[in-house]
Every structure is written in C-alpha cells, then in structure tokens.
Amino acid sequence: MKSHLVPIGNSRGIRIPRALLQLCHIRDAVTLSVKGEAIIIRPLKHRPRADWDAAFQQMHERREDHTLIEDHLDRSIAPWEW
Numbered sequence: 001m002k003s004h005l006v007p008i009g010n011s012r013g014i015r016i017p018r019a020l021l022q023l024c025h026i027r028d029a030v031t032l033s034v035k036g037e038a039i040i041i042r043p044l045k046h047r048p049r050a051d052w053d054a055a056f057q058q059m060h061e062r063r064e065d066h067t068l069i070e071d072h073l074d075r076s077i078a079p080w081e082w
Contacts, residue, residue, distance in 0.1 A: 001017075
C-alpha cells in the first residue's frame with residue numbers, strides 16, 4: 001500500500017486507513033520504534049498509571065502512605081509578599 005506524507009505543523013504524518021488500524025487493534029495510542037530503515041508502529045497495550053489505584057491501596061495496607069515532607073501550615077509566619 002502506498003501513502004504520502006502530509007505536513008502537520010513542523011512534522012510530517014501519514015494517514016492510516018481504518019481497516020489497517022482495526023486489523024492491528026490500534027485505537028488511540030501507539031509506540032514507535034525504528035528497525036533499520038523501517039518505522040514500526042504498535043498499539044500501546046499498557047496504559048501509564050492504569051494500576052496506580054491498586055498500588056496506592058497496597059501502600060495503605062502496608063502503612064507506607066505517609067507524607068515524606070511535613071505539610072502542616074505554620075500560621076505564625078508572616079504573609080508572603082510577591
């Protein structure tokens with residue numbers, strides 16, 4: 001299949017037909033890599049921060065969810081002047 005590059009700001013892009021996107025299970029995010037002179041486009045399978053809820057719950061259960069820096073407000077300090 002032949003395709004042409006199209007200008008997108010200072011970059012270039014290609015239009016990928018819907019049938020190819022569906023065939024490769026690509027929805028909205030991809031990973032790009034280079035092998036030789038080929039650009040490889042793969043669907044992004046792992047969503048960043050997708051498992052944070054479970055990780056935070058485990059931290060709470062192990063009592064590891066305390067603050068590292070005190071976050072109390074010292075009202076005796078004079079107001080900030082910018």
